[in-house]
Amino acid sequence: MIESGGGLGGRRLAPGERFRFACRPGLACFNTCCRDKRLPLLPYDFLRLRRALELPAVQLLTDYVELEADPVSGWPALRIKLTEQGVCPFVTDQGCSVYPHRPTCCRVYPLARAVRPAGPGREPREIFLRQETPGCLGWDQPEELDAAAWVRQQGLAEYQAANNYCLRLFMHPARRGEVSLDERQTHAFISALYNLEAFRPLAASPGFGERFGFDGDRLDLALADEQELLKLGVDWLAGVFFGG
Numbered sequence: 001m002i003e004s005g006g007g008l009g010g011r012r013l014a015p016g017e018r019f020r021f022a023c024r025p026g027l028a029c030f031n032t033c034c035r036d037k038r039l040p041l042l043p044y045d046f047l048r049l050r051r052a053l054e055l056p057a058v059q060l061l062t063d064y065v066e067l068e069a070d071p072v073s074g075w076p077a078l079r080i081k082l083t084e085q086g087v088c089p090f091v092t093d094q095g096c097s098v099y100p101h102r103p104t105c106c107r108v109y110p111l112a113r114a115v116r117p118a119g120p121g122r123e124p125r126e127i128f129l130r131q132e133t134p135g136c137l138g139w140d141q142p143e144e145l146d147a148a149a150w151v152r153q154q155g156l157a158e159y160q161a162a163n164n165y166c167l168r169l170f171m172h173p174a175r176r177g178e179v180s181l182d183e184r185q186t187h188a189f190i191s192a193l194y195n196l197e198a199f200r201p202l203a204a205s206p207g208f209g210e211r212f213g214f215d216g217d218r219l220d221l222a223l224a225d226e227q228e229l230l231k232l233g234v235d236w237l238a239g240v241f242f243g244g
């Protein structure tokens with residue numbers, strides 16, 4: 001799985017390798033990077049944005065999101081719908097209007113992270129790459145740090161933990177090649193990972209736990225906490241699509 005707004009190009013960072021980068025208002029390039037970009041929305045990105053904007057999931061999906069199939073994996077891929085001028089709808093003259101809730105791709109830049117499962121009970125394996133974009137003056141700044149420091153500075157840890165959980169589905173060991181979901185399966189994918197308002201009544205319905213192998217404690221936890229509900233959605237889809 002790739003966390004990036006610009007694919008997986010760029011030079012791989014060695015573990016602990018330091019780089020010079022800083023982004024701030026006042027740079028001549030300020031805000032120019034919030035346009036003409038693919039801005040992927042992973043499930044936790046969507047949840048945070050939905051809470052920030054205080055919108056129903058269906059409205060956020062309709063007004064601000066585009067859906068396509070990921071060209072490599074085939075999974076449905078959601079991204080922020082740019083304006084007709086090719087600009088992110090959340091950018092203002094002062095910067096990002098949803099900054100505390102900006103998605104993974106905006107936090108991780110100027111890096112990209114590629115992550116894959118490492119086996120049962122082991123932390124996923126990750127690599128970071130430099131994503132040098134023409135016109136970005138951040139690379140000329142004096143501040144020096146490594147990927148771990150960038151992750152801390154950008155508040156990425158909770159996003160990456162949630163994204164890592166999705167590996168159980170996105171990189172399921174039973175997946176063979178490109179995924180091809182029909183309309184009904186795509187609807188289930190969107191409901192369980194994005195439209196939690198639609199998934200919650202399904203998870204609460206009589207017989208759901210027995211049918212899909214979730215005990216009462218797990219269901220209670222999920223129904224009380226949206227982040228747990230999202231994890232339940234990941235596991236439910238893994239069961240539905242791959243048998244567990």
Ligand code: SF4
Pocket residue numbers: 022023024027029030031032033034109135136137138139
């Ligand atoms: S420094 Fe780079 S990331 Fe920051 S505003 Fe400029 S172009 Fe965007």
Ligand code: SF4
Pocket residue numbers: 033034035039088089090091092095096097098099102103106
């Ligand atoms: S969400 Fe914020 S940081 Fe990301 S592209 Fe939009 S305005 Fe820029």
